[in-house]
Amino acid sequence: MKAAIPTLRLLRTTPFRLALLYLGLFIISVGVILGVVYRSTAGFLEEEIGATIALEVAGLQDQYRSAGLRGLVDSVRERSGYSHTNSIYLLTTPGGVILAGNLSGWPDATAGPGGWTHFKISDYGGVNNRPSTAMAVSFVLPGQFRLLVGRDMSELDQLRGRMVVSLRWVFLVTVVLGLGGGLLLARGAMHRIEAINRTTHRIMAGDLSGRVPRGGGGDEIDRLAGNLNAMLDQIERLMTGMRQVTESVAHDLRTPLSRLRARVELALIRETDDPEVYRAVLQDTILEADRLLATFTALLSIAEAESGANRKALEPVRLADAVRLAADLYEPVAEEKGLTLVTDIRAEPTVRGNEQLLAQAVSNLLDNAIKYTPEGGRITLLLEGVGPGQSARITVADNGPGIPADMREKVLERFVRLDTARASPGNGLGLSLVEAVARLHDASLRLEDNEPGLKVGIVFPPDAA
């Protein structure tokens, strides 16, 4: 679809401006070259004519020396007698009386540099019997006789004229070709940029699936298109994620809200004088509201971990302290449930991080492990230091039911809970937060099979310290 691009806009494009600039430089250089060609050609011909006249003069001088004035007069008469000659002669007495020659009178011009006189002639029986210019040299012979020898320049003038005309054409063609080439170049680039603009307009109008067409040449516009497409992919992914979250939020909050509403409504319908009934309903309502608020808080924590602003606020965190604190908090909880929590701190690594969010991530992992591991189970909290491809690694492993391999990616999404987990309390946001915190620290989150059970690792990259 090659839409017509208004010429005026074309003239404002960068490629056209560049072409114009290039054209200007090109015109100047062509002008210089043509000028040099013209001058050297025309100058060469003029020199040739000068040399011919000099030969003629030498011949006449010989004649004068050997045959005297009479011989010279004869010779001049003979030479100027030829029809269609382009030589000019004039021999006069000291008084100005013409003795011989084909000019009607002494030219009314003074000699220029080198003794050459340039003048207009109109009345000699020369080549073409029409007015033209001539170039001549004059001498004064002994006895004040004057001799002028010259040549009709009309041929040279014609040649010059023709040269000027053809040089003008060359120049014109150069300008037209350059201008046309520039426009063509600009159009080519413009069409591709217009295609990008059209795609972006379509995307701004709401169609996120649009992509910029690529030429395949691998030039800078192609690379730009490639980057734009990659950016659009990212935006689409984010938008899809956002939509999923919004839908999940709406769904997951509607259920408890309608439960809450139903409970309050039932209490209102029931007519009783026992204040304890109402009190119980109110307490339940507060509990339900608190659960809802906790869900919002968890969502906000995830948003906080995901916001770029937090990246700047990272400070050195001693992971061993954070791990010890979390172990300390959860150890009695595990014991209460008949589980063994083993803390194994093998190194004391420091990473750049957000202490509160890291603590929250570790406690979420411990919370999950305690929640899903059946009585008598064993949970290991492991901290390792520098190793291949890592500066530190926090691992929480349990020997509970684990997560099937095909669900490990899925459980990181917000509000996703395994069917087997629905019986236990929770909002399906715990691992989402862990993942967001890991991402904030450029760490990778690994969900592995503990055979049996689940092993979750937060692996910090080598440059995290």
Place this chain on the structure above:
Amino acid sequence: MLMKVLVIEDDQQAASYLAKGLKEAGHVVDAANDGKEGLFLAGSEHYDVMIVDRMLPGRDGLSLVEILRATGNDTPVLFLSALGSVDDRVKGLKAGGDDYLTKPFAFSELLARIEVLVRRRSAAQPQTRLAVADLELDLLSRTVRRAGKSIDLLPREFALLEYLMRNAGSVVTRTMMLENVWDYHFDPQTNVIDVHIARLRQKIDKDFPTPLIHTVRGAGYSLRAPQ
């Protein structure tokens, strides 16, 4: 304990909810709707504690407290804010706030916090020994005795008991314990604090006729001597 409380909050509904709750708890309340009025009241009367919203029209809560502190007013301040990130909390405390509570909050949480703030202010001398009834805690030797009998506590149990004893007679919420004993400024999903309190009770209260650690329904716990 009767307190005179200044509430500086621009949201009328939130302000009247606070005032009503505080009055019902037996306290005296003055309310200001913006920073200027709040600054005027804080400067002209004595209050036991101030509850300041961080975002206020006219003059925001942070700079208001900064000015108060700069003029030598050291009334305890609790910040209320819709901003819950750690960074915001640190900013609030740096500006001179004594505590920071994120909206929405339970009223019992707010009440417990301001009571603790006021009591802490009245007993400001550094102590090396804490005692409640027959329970004694020595901060230097890090030992605990009840009725003369030595009790072995783990370091974290010791820290938890110390916090409860420092605020003896006041209600301390689970969040306050997490913040002050663990420095955790988020709510773990499970009620971990209940388990820790249960353990502490095993050691402190179980073998003695009168319990000192009491559960306050809908709020938290309180360590106090029998009346």
